[in-house]
Amino acid sequence: MQFTIEVGRYNPEGRYAETAVPGEAFPAPWNASPARRYQTYTVELPQHAVVLDALIAIREYQDPSLAVRCACRSAICGSCAMWINGHANLACKSKLESFTKDGKTRVESPPSMPIIRDLVCDMKPFWDKHLAVKPWLENKEPVPPPDEEYRVPNAAMEELIQEVSCISCSACLMDCESFAVNPDFLGPQALAQAYRYVGDPRDDKTKERLGELSKAGGIWDCTHCFECVQQCPKGVAPLEQILKLRKLAVDAGFTNNPGTRHADAFADSVKHSGRLNELTLMPKSTGLFNIVGQLKTLPSAINMARAGKLPPLIHKSIPGVERIKKIFQRVGGRFK
Ligand code: FES
Structure with missing residues (x-):
């Protein structure tokens, strides 16, 4: 079966090479274009082949300059993680056929990690x-x-x-x-x-x-993107x-931080009006007397206003909010 692979290759002329040295502090985005270019290869492999099979075939028979990191080929060592069609996956566990979209599979080093070369990112x-x-x-x-x-x-x-x-x-x-x-x-x-x-x-x-x-x-810095x-x-x-x-x-009592305050403010708003009051969420999360913290949120507020995303000044409760309050009471605990 024939597969087409588009590989993100390290571009030594690119931005990463000019701005950072592997092993030192990395400016983000570390491997934003033009630190990479894409090269397309075609390989003949059995239907059950995985992405790593294709990369090894390319390296062995077409282009020995391709850098790819792997060891166990059994989803055990963790060394072959890379971006496949825009998400991180183990190349040795990803069936090529399933990852073929519009006739090709794109593999590259993840944008959030510094590139060493081609598909090998710096794990520091x-x-x-x-x-x-x-x-x-x-x-x-x-x-x-x-x-x-x-x-x-x-x-x-x-x-x-x-x-x-x-x-x-x-x-x-x-x-x-x-x-x-x-x-x-x-x-x-x-x-x-x-x-x-x-x-x-x-x-x-x-x-x-x-x-x-x-x-x-x-x-508290996790945004629950899943x-x-x-x-x-x-x-x-x-x-x-x-x-x-x-x-x-x-x-354990570690509640004096923006994360806990944010969770409390969020729950408090939902409990009282049935929905989120975004106008008070940020100041309450930052801490009402934290003037420096409040000032730091100003650019976000200005951007929201410019984009027409500021919430209404008067926050109204939803119909049936009493039922929401009862849910909080029934759950009990911290938000009762
Ligand atoms: S090569 Fe070891 S996990 Fe993929």
Whole structure:
């Protein structure tokens, strides 16, 4: 069967080469055009071939200059994650036939990561974030002697099976909408790993971890775009872990931050009028007495006004709002 592959090739004359050195601070967008160009190849492969088969065939028989990273070819090592038709996927797990759109498949390095060459992106931002959440156990005392087991209830470890399944391919980070505009965001993989240690009964630093994760760039910077859930090849569903961390952080008392205030303001508005009052959401999230923070939101407000998106000054309740209030009362807890 014949397949047409359009490959994003590294363009050494492009912007990335002029502005950044691999391994150092990367200006975003790291590999925006013209740091890449597209080259089209045609390959003859069996119907069941995957994208990686095509790339290896191109490299072996047509163009030895093509750079592609892979190892296991079995969706285990995580090294072949790349953008396929605009979303992160493992090339060794993506059937070419299913990914052929309008007669071709486009593969490229993800725009949110720095390019090293062709389909090989620099994983430094990914590993920096991974290490930032201290992905190791800080043992509770007393630590059992080396010849004794530290017994953990099965149920406790079952809770962590999803997070332990991560193969660090970075597909979730490659497609993360929040990371694309905020390079300081820890990102879905690091936060899912953070939950793996917060949720481990052997770890002694739960409160410290939750405090760190509640700061800027942490759990509250996720925008719930669900891309990480969609693209993770192992079902880790990082967003689910982020939501668990948020609940634990709030329960542990880490509420004095824009993220918690935003959630509170959102719920408060819906509870009282049945819908969102966008006019008060931003000031309440920033903190009513945080003048500097308020001023920083001004450009967004001006842009909204220019685009005709400012909400009405008088916020009206929806009909039947009393029923919404009853729902909040029935759910109880923090928003009662
Ligand atoms: S080559 Fe190892 S996951 Fe694809």
